[in-house]
Amino acid sequence: MYFGDFLNNIGVAYALLGAALAAGFAGAGSALGVGIAGQAAAGVVSQDPSKFARVLVLQLLPGTQGIYGLLVAFITLAKIGVLSGNIMEMDSRAGLMILAACLPIAIAGFFSGKSQGQASAASIGIIAKRPEEFAKSMIFPAMVETYAILALLVSILGVSLIPV
Amino acid sequence: MSDERETSYAFAVARIRALEGNLLDRDFLEQMIAAKDVSDCMQMLADRGWGGRERELPPEELLSFEAERTKEELEGLLDDTSALEIIKVPDLYHNLKAAVKDSLTQGSFEPAYLPGTEPSGQKMREIILSQDYQALPGELGAVAKEAYETLLHTRDGQLCDILVDRAALQAMYDAAMSSDEPVIRDYGRTLVDVADIRIAVRACRTGKNADFFRQAMVRTESIDPEEAAKASASGEEALFDYLRRTRFSEAVDALEISQSAFECWCDDRVIESIRPQLYQSFTMGPVIAWSIAREMEIKTVRIILTGKANGLTDEAIRERMRETYV
Numbered sequence: 001m002y003f004g005d006f007l008n009n010i011g012v013a014y015a016l017l018g019a020a021l022a023a024g025f026a027g028a029g030s031a032l033g034v035g036i037a038g039q040a041a042a043g044v045v046s047q048d049p050s051k052f053a054r055v056l057v058l059q060l061l062p063g064t065q066g067i068y069g070l071l072v073a074f075i076t077l078a079k080i081g082v083l084s085g086n087i088m089e090m091d092s093r094a095g096l097m098i099l100a101a102c103l104p105i106a107i108a109g110f111f112s113g114k115s116q117g118q119a120s121a122a123s124i125g126i127i128a129k130r131p132e133e134f135a136k137s138m139i140f141p142a143m144v145e146t147y148a149i150l151a152l153l154v155s156i157l158g159v160s161l162i163p164v
Numbered sequence: 165m166s167d168e169r170e171t172s173y174a175f176a177v178a179r180i181r182a183l184e185g186n187l188l189d190r191d192f193l194e195q196m197i198a199a200k201d202v203s204d205c206m207q208m209l210a211d212r213g214w215g216g217r218e219r220e221l222p223p224e225e226l227l228s229f230e231a232e233r234t235k236e237e238l239e240g241l242l243d244d245t246s247a248l249e250i251i252k253v254p255d256l257y258h259n260l261k262a263a264v265k266d267s268l269t270q271g272s273f274e275p276a277y278l279p280g281t282e283p284s285g286q287k288m289r290e291i292i293l294s295q296d297y298q299a300l301p302g303e304l305g306a307v308a309k310e311a312y313e314t315l316l317h318t319r320d321g322q323l324c325d326i327l328v329d330r331a332a333l334q335a336m337y338d339a340a341m342s343s344d345e346p347v348i349r350d351y352g353r354t355l356v357d358v359a360d361i362r363i364a365v366r367a368c369r370t371g372k373n374a375d376f377f378r379q380a381m382v383r384t385e386s387i388d389p390e391e392a393a394k395a396s397a398s399g400e401e402a403l404f405d406y407l408r409r410t411r412f413s414e415a416v417d418a419l420e421i422s423q424s425a426f427e428c429w430c431d432d433r434v435i436e437s438i439r440p441q442l443y444q445s446f447t448m449g450p451v452i453a454w455s456i457a458r459e460m461e462i463k464t465v466r467i468i469l470t471g472k473a474n475g476l477t478d479e480a481i482r483e484r485m486r487e488t489y490v
Contacts (some may be wrong), residue, residue, distance in 0.1 A: 036174055047179050078321075129185050
């Protein structure tokens, strides 16, 4: 392959990088968030095991960003033909556009995952003291989810609508 | 604050939130006050899990058991308990006082050493007897030497107590001011300020001179022993005027009601200083605040049990009740 051909097809590499960032950063945010909330959940269960189910729900909330990142990565991989085994040729312009479309969920997924973990940990404190306020305690971390969903929408729309 | 520090207390704080549910609230304490006698109170405490499986403990042993349980919980929750040094200071200096007296009276004085200090009371006694004061950590050696020599030459036990008590207050103030934890700073400052006010008022009422104020009180950001001594020389009203000019004007209002109202105010100030920790999720603050709240809770239960044992009226006990943390 000539260098000129390589440059003409480097777009696939950019798109792959976008998929990797979407899955990697959003997943890392979720891992941090679930880890923080998990520490708090373990603290409550160590004193009161009967609250296990409630704190588990709160611990899992920050896990969604990782799923969103994975979803965007799948759409991207399908778009460039990696899943079907027929990797398409793509110029750098189209590849960079897909990379840019993947960034919202990568960035928002990372920060919202971690922040949602902190909000969940604080809400687990509510469950520890007032288990009857479970519904209210869910709302605070759920608010953080809004911004991950907005980023997911932008990423899906971007990746899907970019012509290749 | 670093990310690691932000979240490293998530487990401990969540556990503490669960434990806060076991703290005795005002309603429960009211029920204890309304109970017929001490045995009813003890039954109520046993039903709340006090004493664990040792349900037949006498009152004083029950309180010691609960204090020990708090200490064990803290040590299990925190890898580094150096932040809790301030809480250990009173016990450490109490043991020092007992060790100084014990080493001079050679057994005729029955020392009441408290457990859990480092070095222990017995160890401090040995060090004092061997005059190897450098073996004591930090300022403790110098304080032990001064207290021992003062007691040896003057045989004035009260003067010895004043020296050690002041050193304890100074140690607490220094620990508070050098701490990175806001809750420790607020707690230590409040505790020392309140102790200063208590000393100043007692000294004024018993007609002590300015030297006593200098010997017994600690200079803090809020209270100046010199100013307090000057005011006290002109009488109680002048001392009250001085206190009104500090951030502790409410102390004067309490003092004007009664001595027990003032004692309540002192403990309530401590509780107020830790109450913001109820809303923290990722710092060591709630853990420390819970341990202080437990200490105050045990103190309140002791007041109720003592009141019941001595036949005090419900109203008299209620007057001595402290604010609760939850």
